[in-house]
Amino acid sequence: MSKRILIVGGGLAGTITANGLCRQLGSALGKGEVSITMLGTTDQHMYQPGLLYIPFGTMREDELFRDQRKVLDRRVNFFVDPASNIDVENNRVETHAGMSFGYDYLVIATGSRIVPEEIPGMAEGAHWFYDLDGARKMRQALEDFDGGKIVVNVNAPHKCPVAPLEISFMLYHHLQKRGLADKTEITYTYPIGRLHALEPVAHWTSAEFDKYGIKSETFFNAKSVDPAAKTIESEEGSTLPYDLLVTIPPHRGAEVIEASDLGAGGWVPTDRHSLNREGSSNVFVVGDTTNIPISKAGSTAHYEADTLIDNLTSLVLEGRTARPYDGKVFCFVETGMDSATYVWFNYETPPNPGPPSKMIHWSKLAYNRLYWLSARGLL
Amino acid sequence: MSTTTIDARGSYCPGPLLELIAGLKLISIGDEIEIWSSDQGSVKDIPEWIAKVGHQMGETTEQDGYWSIRIIKSK
Numbered sequence: 386m387s388k389r390i391l392i393v394g395g396g397l398a399g400t401i402t403a404n405g406l407c408r409q410l411g412s413a414l415g416k417g418e419v420s421i422t423m424l425g426t427t428d429q430h431m432y433q434p435g436l437l438y439i440p441f442g443t444m445r446e447d448e449l450f451r452d453q454r455k456v457l458d459r460r461v462n463f464f465v466d467p468a469s470n471i472d473v474e475n476n477r478v479e480t481h482a483g484m485s486f487g488y489d490y491l492v493i494a495t496g497s498r499i500v501p502e503e504i505p506g507m508a509e510g511a512h513w514f515y516d517l518d519g520a521r522k523m524r525q526a527l528e529d530f531d532g533g534k535i536v537v538n539v540n541a542p543h544k545c546p547v548a549p550l551e552i553s554f555m556l557y558h559h560l561q562k563r564g565l566a567d568k569t570e571i572t573y574t575y576p577i578g579r580l581h582a583l584e585p586v587a588h589w590t591s592a593e594f595d596k597y598g599i600k601s602e603t604f605f606n607a608k609s610v611d612p613a614a615k616t617i618e619s620e621e622g623s624t625l626p627y628d629l630l631v632t633i634p635p636h637r638g639a640e641v642i643e644a645s646d647l648g649a650g651g652w653v654p655t656d657r658h659s660l661n662r663e664g665s666s667n668v669f670v671v672g673d674t675t676n677i678p679i680s681k682a683g684s685t686a687h688y689e690a691d692t693l694i695d696n697l698t699s700l701v702l703e704g705r706t707a708r709p710y711d712g713k714v715f716c717f718v719e720t721g722m723d724s725a726t727y728v729w730f731n732y733e734t735p736p737n738p739g740p741p742s743k744m745i746h747w748s749k750l751a752y753n754r755l756y757w758l759s760a761r762g763l764l
Numbered sequence: 765m766s767t768t769t770i771d772a773r774g775s776y777c778p779g780p781l782l783e784l785i786a787g788l789k790l791i792s793i794g795d796e797i798e799i800w801s802s803d804q805g806s807v808k809d810i811p812e813w814i815a816k817v818g819h820q821m822g823e824t825t826e827q828d829g830y831w832s833i834r835i836i837k838s839k
């Protein structure tokens with residue numbers, strides 16, 4: 386009987402996985418021995434890192450999107466019909482439209498989402514760029530801004546560990562261009578006792594912030610925002626006034642994960658090596674929605690997906706898995722307007738960034754452009 | 765009181781303290797988190813943050829190559 390692979394979520398991790406499986410299982414797909422089905426929420430695929438440029442007007446909204454159907458291999462059966470319940474006991478997924486899909490192997494790739502509403506006052510008083518609507522509103526708020534105090538407030542957990550730093554530097558350069566840098570004070574807040582989770586990056590950031598006069602406050606976890614008084618208060622007892630509050634709101638996994646009782650906060654308990662949902666040998670978890678304690682980032686999704694593609698292919702064809710995931714994460718870090726460095730690490734190897742260079746900056750720019758090739762599984 | 769275990773061994777980014785902060789948001793007051801960290805720095809920076817924010821430290825024990833640190837959510 387034909388083996389059914391069902392992928393829930395058509396973002397980066399789900400899409401790379403689907404396309405990679407099509408390539409590796411081409412012959413079995415051709416003979417009808419296996420089928421690949423994906424359930425998504427929309428027929429558009431969004432390039433999320435591009436959201437960073439929307440508030441500054443340096444990228445158009447339409448540049449962020451491609452038709453998901455065009456990004457996906459033709460052999461994937463794609464439904465724009467979100468999962469409403471994932472029943473791992475009975476190997477079944479129900480959808481919003483009332484369909485029911487059985488599977489032999491399930492891939493959960495439902496990502497993460499921002500939940501500003503969990504901090505009182507944040508949704509009303511703050512701006513963010515982590516979704517399109519928020520990035521549009523922030524663009525307007527920046528247009529209206531004519532100097533004053535900006536607070537860039539980072540909360541845990543969040544995806545893309547470098548975006549908070551990038552937005553801070555971009556804000557500075559944007560305001561400088563508009564002649565507002567002298568009339569503006571930027572304060573960056575971070576939840577732990579340094580400026581970034583990665584120690585070498587925190588160290589470097591501290592020197593860069595000094596260069597630009599960006600202030601900072603560490604051990605700052607937002608407790609509430611008072612939109613009328615224009616202040617943000619931390620769990621640690623500090624209060625900062627703002628004229629423009631830019632926040633990286635806390636995140637949760639997808640609603641369907643919690644609705645299906647698959648993990649607190651929407652994070653699915655996942656074996657860090659096999660990527661199996663804990664307790665299910667035929668359910669795999671990939672991308673932001675795992676509870677693995679590593680960065681929620683596109684590169685993580687990519688390396689996990691590569692492992693999963695090999696393992697699922699071997700399982701379908703030979704009934705065995707191929708290799709464990711080693712926890713690899715890779716990040717470019719922009720270190721100025723025309724230089725960058727990168728760090729990589731895994732469960733065993735700590736990060737050790739090399740010296741910044743122009744060459745790495747160009748590689749990062751090229752990588753931005755290559756996102757679509759990567760999603761299509763061609764990188 | 766229920767205990768949630770967070771295995772943050774080998775976590776360089778976000779690292780054990782950020783995992784703990786995220787984990788505390790998901791449990792009720794009076795419940796406990798036992799976090800495992802292979803970074804000796806956690807033995808210092810976790811209690812430092814817990815004292816600032818006002819949760820309660822439980823026991824810290826050295827295991828085979830990692831530390832187990834217990835925290836009770838108090839607010």
Ligand SMILES: Cc1cc2nc3c(=O)[nH]c(=O)nc-3n(C[C@H](O)[C@H](O)[C@H](O)COP(=O)(O)OP(=O)(O)OC[C@H]3O[C@@H](n4cnc5c(N)ncnc54)[C@H](O)[C@@H]3O)c2cc1C
Pocket residue numbers: 393394395396397398399424425426427433434435436437466467468469494495496497514515516544545548639640641671672673674681682683684685686
């Ligand atoms: C502003 C910003 C900048 C970033 N910059 C970078 C960067 O420079 N480098 C980097 O590596 N990463 C970056 N990231 C992070 C990166 O985009 C994510 O980590 C990555 O997209 C994770 O992939 P994913 O497939 O797990 O989640 P997603 O790509 O978010 O996909 C999840 C998909 O699941 C869908 N879904 C949810 N619920 C359901 C349901 N019930 N049924 C079906 N489908 C569902 C969602 O609609 C979504 O399409 C950035 C993110 C943001 C927001």
